[in-house]
Amino acid sequence: MSTPFPACGTEDLQAAVERVALVAGKHVARTDADATFPTAALDAMRQSGLLGLLVPVEHGGLGGDLRSLIDTSIRLGRVDMSVAMIFAMHCQQVAALVNHGSAKLRQELLPEIAAGRLYLASVTTETGKGGHLLSAATPLGQRDGELVLDRLAPIVTGGDHADGFLITMRSPDAQSPHEVSLVYAHRHQLEVSGSGEWDPLGMRASHSVALHLAGRLPEHQIVGRNGDFRSISIQTFAPLAHLGWSACWLGTAAGALSRTVKMLRQSRKTAERDPLGSEFLLGRLAGARERLDSVHALLSHSCRTVETSSDLSTPRIQLLLNSLKITASEECYRAVDTLVDAVGMRHGYLRGSPTRLEQALRDLRSTTLNYHNDRLRLADGRLVLLDPEVTFA
Amino acid sequence: MDPRFTALLRPLLKFLGERTITSDAPLRELGLDSMQAVELLFAIEDTFDVTFPEEDLSDATFATAGSLWSVVQAAMEAQHGNASGQA
Numbered sequence: 001m002s003t004p005f006p007a008c009g010t011e012d013l014q015a016a017v018e019r020v021a022l023v024a025g026k027h028v029a030r031t032d033a034d035a036t037f038p039t040a041a042l043d044a045m046r047q048s049g050l051l052g053l054l055v056p057v058e059h060g061g062l063g064g065d066l067r068s069l070i071d072t073s074i075r076l077g078r079v080d081m082s083v084a085m086i087f088a089m090h091c092q093q094v095a096a097l098v099n100h101g102s103a104k105l106r107q108e109l110l111p112e113i114a115a116g117r118l119y120l121a122s123v124t125t126e127t128g129k130g131g132h133l134l135s136a137a138t139p140l141g142q143r144d145g146e147l148v149l150d151r152l153a154p155i156v157t158g159g160d161h162a163d164g165f166l167i168t169m170r171s172p173d174a175q176s177p178h179e180v181s182l183v184y185a186h187r188h189q190l191e192v193s194g195s196g197e198w199d200p201l202g203m204r205a206s207h208s209v210a211l212h213l214a215g216r217l218p219e220h221q222i223v224g225r226n227g228d229f230r231s232i233s234i235q236t237f238a239p240l241a242h243l244g245w246s247a248c249w250l251g252t253a254a255g256a257l258s259r260t261v262k263m264l265r266q267s268r269k270t271a272e273r274d275p276l277g278s279e280f281l282l283g284r285l286a287g288a289r290e291r292l293d294s295v296h297a298l299l300s301h302s303c304r305t306v307e308t309s310s311d312l313s314t315p316r317i318q319l320l321l322n323s324l325k326i327t328a329s330e331e332c333y334r335a336v337d338t339l340v341d342a343v344g345m346r347h348g349y350l351r352g353s354p355t356r357l358e359q360a361l362r363d364l365r366s367t368t369l370n371y372h373n374d375r376l377r378l379a380d381g382r383l384v385l386l387d388p389e390v391t392f393a
Numbered sequence: 394m395d396p397r398f399t400a401l402l403r404p405l406l407k408f409l410g411e412r413t414i415t416s417d418a419p420l421r422e423l424g425l426d427s428m429q430a431v432e433l434l435f436a437i438e439d440t441f442d443v444t445f446p447e448e449d450l451s452d453a454t455f456a457t458a459g460s461l462w463s464v465v466q467a468a469m470e471a472q473h474g475n476a477s478g479q480a
Contacts, residue, residue, distance in 0.1 A: 313452030
C-alpha cells in the first residue's frame, strides 16, 4: 500500500499520523491499565486534522481515500488497537455522511469534522436483536415536524466522549424491523445518560459504554432517506467497517511482531545462548509472519475491489468482504498467540514486557466478537448457496 | 407477474396481510429475510426451470416483486428463448 498520503495543510498526513501515534504510545500503558478513553490521542487527532481524513477538501478536510484510511488504521493499530478502532469507526461514520448525507447535513457537519470539533460515535447495537445490524427495534418518532428519538444502546465505543452520534432506528411508520433509518444527533441535542461502567478483558481504552439517548431532532438529520440504512450499509458502512477493522487488527499484530523481533535481536547481545538458534522460535516467527502477509494481501485485494466495483451487493463481493473480517480476526489473533509461544513466559505472558504481546492478545481477542463471526458465517453460508459456480471477486 | 411467481412469494411476506402483491411491493420490508431469499430462489429455479447467474443476485434484484420478476423473465428469455417459463 504505497499510495502517497494527500497533503494536509502545513504538515502532510504522514506527519499528522506520526504525531497521533506518538501521543497514543505515551499513554497506552495507562489507558489500558485504567480502562480509560485515550483523550490525549483524540485531542491529537482533532488538532492534526486527522479526524477529517475522509472529509473532502472542499469542506476543509484532507480528502483522503480508502487506502489512506487503511494505512492510517494500520499505523495507529501498531501502537494501540483501541485508538486505531476509535479512529477507524469515526471515519466509517464520516464516510456515511459524505456518501449519503443531504447537501444541508454535509454542509453543517463536514467542516466541523474537518476542524476537529466533531468526533463521531456509532450507535447500532440494541438489546434483543442479537447483533443484527440491518434491523432495529426502537422506532424513530415524528411529531410536529421533528424526529423524536429515545433509545438504549448497550455498547457505544467512545460514547462518553463523542460530540455526535450516528444512530440506527426503526423508520417512522415502518411495517417491519427491517426498515431502518440512520439518523445524526449532536450531543447537545440529546439527553445522554449511562452508567459509565467499562471493565473488559481487552480494548480497555475504547471505553465502549451503555448509553440512553433521548432528544428531538430536525428531519434533515436523517442520513439518506428514511429506511435507507440497508443501502448505506451495503455501499459504505459494512465495507468500511470490515476494511477499517481489519487494518487496525493487522496493525496490532504487526506491531506485536515488530516489537518481538526487535526484542529478540536486542537480547542476542546480552544472552549467554543465542535465542535465535532455536528452530522452534524461527518456525513460530515464520508462522506469525505468514498469517500477517495473508491478511495484508486479502486487505489490499478487498480495498481494490471496493474501489473499483459499482455494486458491492453481489454475493462474490459480500463473501470477499466478510472473509476479510473473519480471516483478519482469526489470523491476527493466532499470529500473536504464536508469538506468545515463541518467546515464552517472560516476554510473552507478563505485563510490562516491551513486546506488549499480553495486551495485543487481549485486545485481539475481541475481534471475533466485534460483529460476531458466527453471524457473518451464517450470512456467508447462504451466499455460498447462491453461487454454485463459485465466482471470485 | 406470473401467478406461480406471486404464489411462491406470498407465504414469505409475513407483513403483507391480505394485500395484493404488486410490482412495487418492497420484499424486505414485507418480511423476506436472507434465508427465505435463498429458498425462494431455489423454488423459482425449480418452477421456471432457470438458473441465476451470480451477478444477477444483487441487492437491487430483491428490492421489489417487480425487480425480482424482471430478473426471472430475463433468465427465462436467455435460457429458453421465451419469458413464459415453458422449456
